Amino acid sequence: MPLSRLxxxxxxxxxxxxxxxxxxxxxxxxxxxxIVARIAYLxxxxxxxxxxxxxxxxxxxxxxxxxxxxxxFGKAITSQIEAGTFHAVSYRLxxxxxxxxxxKQPKDxxxxxxxxxxxxxxxxxxxxxxxxxxxxxxxxxSLYQNSTISLSFSDWLAENDSEHGAYFDIYExxxxxxxxxxxxxxxxxxxxxxxxxxxxxxxxxxxxxxxxLIDEYQDTNTLQGSLIDAFESxxxxxxxxxxxxxxxxxxxxxxxxGSFATRYDDAQVFTLNxxxxxxxxxxxxxxxVIEKNPRLYEKRLEVTRxxxxxxxxxxxxxELFYQYQAISSMIKVSTCHQDDIAVIFRNNSSxxxxxATLREQGLTCKRKGGTSFFDAYEVKAMLDLISVVVNPKDMxxxxxxFEYAKGVGSSLSKELFxxxxxxxxGNIYQGFFHPKSVDExxxxxxxxxxxxxxxxxxxxGSVSRFYNLGFEETFLSNPIxxxxxxxxxxxxFLHHFYKFMKHSTRIKNPQTFVNHVLSSEVFSxxxxxxxxxxxxKKDGSVDxxxxxxxxxxxxxxxxxLKDLALGYASNERFLNALTLGSNEMSEGEGVxxxxxxxxxxxxxxxxxxxxxxxxxxxxxKLMQKGGSxxxxxxxxxxxxxxAKDMLYLSYAKYDKIKKISYIHSPFLVEAGLAH
DNA sequence: ACTACGCCCCTTTTT
DNA sequence: GGGGCGTAGT
Numbered sequence: 001m002p003l004s005r006l007x008x009x010x011x012x013x014x015x016x017x018x019x020x021x022x023x024x025x026x027x028x029x030x031x032x033x034x035i036v037a038r039i040a041y042l043x044x045x046x047x048x049x050x051x052x053x054x055x056x057x058x059x060x061x062x063x064x065x066x067x068x069x070x071x072x073f074g075k076a077i078t079s080q081i082e083a084g085t086f087h088a089v090s091y092r093l094x095x096x097x098x099x100x101x102x103x104k105q106p107k108d109x110x111x112x113x114x115x116x117x118x119x120x121x122x123x124x125x126x127x128x129x130x131x132x133x134x135x136x137x138x139x140x141x142s143l144y145q146n147s148t149i150s151l152s153f154s155d156w157l158a159e160n161d162s163e164h165g166a167y168f169d170i171y172e173x174x175x176x177x178x179x180x181x182x183x184x185x186x187x188x189x190x191x192x193x194x195x196x197x198x199x200x201x202x203x204x205x206x207x208x209x210x211x212x213l214i215d216e217y218q219d220t221n222t223l224q225g226s227l228i229d230a231f232e233s234x235x236x237x238x239x240x241x242x243x244x245x246x247x248x249x250x251x252x253x254x255x256x257x258g259s260f261a262t263r264y265d266d267a268q269v270f271t272l273n274x275x276x277x278x279x280x281x282x283x284x285x286x287x288x289v290i291e292k293n294p295r296l297y298e299k300r301l302e303v304t305r306x307x308x309x310x311x312x313x314x315x316x317x318x319e320l321f322y323q324y325q326a327i328s329s330m331i332k333v334s335t336c337h338q339d340d341i342a343v344i345f346r347n348n349s350s351x352x353x354x355x356a357t358l359r360e361q362g363l364t365c366k367r368k369g370g371t372s373f374f375d376a377y378e379v380k381a382m383l384d385l386i387s388v389v390v391n392p393k394d395m396x397x398x399x400x401x402f403e404y405a406k407g408v409g410s411s412l413s414k415e416l417f418x419x420x421x422x423x424x425x426g427n428i429y430q431g432f433f434h435p436k437s438v439d440e441x442x443x444x445x446x447x448x449x450x451x452x453x454x455x456x457x458x459x460x461g462s463v464s465r466f467y468n469l470g471f472e473e474t475f476l477s478n479p480i481x482x483x484x485x486x487x488x489x490x491x492x493f494l495h496h497f498y499k500f501m502k503h504s505t506r507i508k509n510p511q512t513f514v515n516h517v518l519s520s521e522v523f524s525x526x527x528x529x530x531x532x533x534x535x536x537k538k539d540g541s542v543d544x545x546x547x548x549x550x551x552x553x554x555x556x557x558x559x560x561l562k563d564l565a566l567g568y569a570s571n572e573r574f575l576n577a578l579t580l581g582s583n584e585m586s587e588g589e590g591v592x593x594x595x596x597x598x599x600x601x602x603x604x605x606x607x608x609x610x611x612x613x614x615x616x617x618x619x620x621k622l623m624q625k626g627g628s629x630x631x632x633x634x635x636x637x638x639x640x641x642x643a644k645d646m647l648y649l650s651y652a653k654y655d656k657i658k659k660i661s662y663i664h665s666p667f668l669v670e671a672g673l674a675h
Numbered sequence: 676a677c678t679a680c681g682c683c684c685c686t687t688t689t690t
Numbered sequence: 691g692g693g694g695c696g697t698a699g700t
């Protein structure tokens with residue numbers, strides 16, 4: 001059984017009585033096994049699996065832990081455990097409570113926020129500081145929401161950045177409007193999931209757990225902490241390591257783990273000291289460095305692995321790219337299986353270089369954050385087409401789709417959306433198919449000073465200009481076609497879209513729905529535009545064969561998306577799952593390429609920590625913006641403790657593209673590898 | 676006034 | 691590679 005394989009320390013933690021238990025688990029001490037054993041122990045003791053809540057940092061980690069428990073009890077039991085990230089769990093529970101939620105990517109919401117910011121006047125305000133950009137304002141507000149639950153935005157800003165005092169009122173006002181706009185369009189962001197969940201828990205007794213297990217407890221931020229509190233669980237099982245707290249930029253509050261023992265009367269603290277992962281030499285290097293940080297508790301890690309291992313090796317190169325090439329060569333000749341090798345870096349900007357040199361060597365690599373797939377325009381277009389059906393209030397999705405309509409820019413597409421929104425009383429599907437009569441459908445042109453050319457030619461927006469284009473009767477009679485600036489191309493695109501919408505609402509199965517998107521005229525038109533754009537030569541000529549191939553690639557991505565849709569109960573769930581977990585998916589096979597943050601919780605036989613230059617790692621820029629050397633040191637600790645057998649640390653003295661000279665990272669000095 | 680397009684800037688870490 | 695900005699064209 002699960003408990004039999006634990007050591008004494010782990011066992012004591014796993015069988016702790018219900019209550020408030022904190023497990024301090026240093027790197028490689030078997031915390032996953034301990035959590036798995038704890039869950040198994042609870043189930044054995046008669047706790048119903050649906051009364052267990054497991055909160056992890058990635059959904060993948062949650063799935064793996066539940067999978068390991070199911071070895072003992074079977075899937076029928078373990079599938080009842082509520083497990084996932086704070087965000088994924090909140091989403092599922094809110095759905096269960098009947099909330100309608102459409103999760104939006106921060107990128108889209110930044111555009112929305114920008115539209116509000118642009119309408120504000122800052123120039124009359126006297127201040128030495130320039131107002132924040134919309135994107136930065138979104139990020140800093142997000143950090144605020146994650147960092148505090150007691151302060152107002154202004155008060156929080158005042159504590160962190162006093163120079164913007166003159167703008168505080170405007171900022172507050174902007175977010176008030178932003179909040180209303182989100183509500184109007186039915187949008188929810190990552191933070192909203194947690195905030196809504198916390199609020200929902202205040203007014204329901206439907207949801208409660210016998211025990212909540214929290215992995216990576218050191219990275220819990222104030223908002224997440226308040227959510228844990230809101231569950232009012234009598235039993236917590238929190239697992240973490242102070243030295244691996246690397247999410248300060250997201251509001252991670254180290255006091256939450258630090259004050260655990262004093263926060264609860266019945267607090268019990270267990271410590272796991274036996275390291276099963278790394279060789280003694282790797283471990284002592286990592287410990288030498290992390291000991292430079294102030295100690296919250298004594299670390300006395302015991303090495304359990306016997307045998308002779310190579311000591312960690314420092315590799316020095318004259319130039320950045322030589323470094324990547326040399327490391328790729330070493331990986332090529334390594335006897336280690338490629339899946340068991342990881343290249344770890346502080347900044348993602350290192351990834352492209354190392355990926356390129358690996359490819360030169362004929363090696364493939366695995367990268368986290370399925371960026372290339374979900375960043376592709378065709379994939380975004382497909383997701384926007386799904387979004388607009390799932391949420392007929394979704395302005396952003398509508399506007400993104402209409403970027404592909406010729407003669408329709410951001411201004412007209414917004415006006416079209418507004419008109420459909422009014423015609424359908426807040427629902428563009430209704431606006432298309434059951435339009436109400438509206439007095440002033442289109443806003444009058446603000447001024448008609450320079451009229452002449454276009455403004456009065458189409459002034460009445462006579463629908464007769466769209467006769468003989470083969471439009472359906474019901475479409476022709478829709479008031480939307482009276483928009484004065486809508487041209488024939490735009491109307492054709494709108495008609496494609498209309499037909500797509502018409503047959504959409506009945507399709508509940510996500511796979512069927514993706515098929516519906518792929519066979520629609522709208523998507524076909526979008527694919528046509530993208531394919532043409534991708535093969536067009538400088539002289540404007542297009543090779544038909546090449547274009548068909550490009551079209552083929554676009555539709556192949558469509559079928560990939562269809563495969564991903566398998567198993568989701570509704571379009572809404574499919575869409576939200578992609579937003580919640582798209583960047584957990586990794587792409588490719590072979591050598592693992594990971595940022596330090598992405599490497600958290602993983603282990604590899606052979607690890608290369610690269611670009612260890614002062615400025616890049618530690619990242620001095622971030623340190624100036626509220627980071628700290630301590631945090632960077634913890635990042636170094638996390639990176640090095642991923643290694644089981646062999647650890648390489650490397651840096652380059654010069655970057656010939658950026659023309660920057662570097663000196664080695666101070667952590668290499670602290671590690672005793674450099675002076 | 677709005678759309679389309681070409682050129683120049685920067686590029687942190689995550690749900 | 692993407693977003694911001696200036697310019698030409700409708």
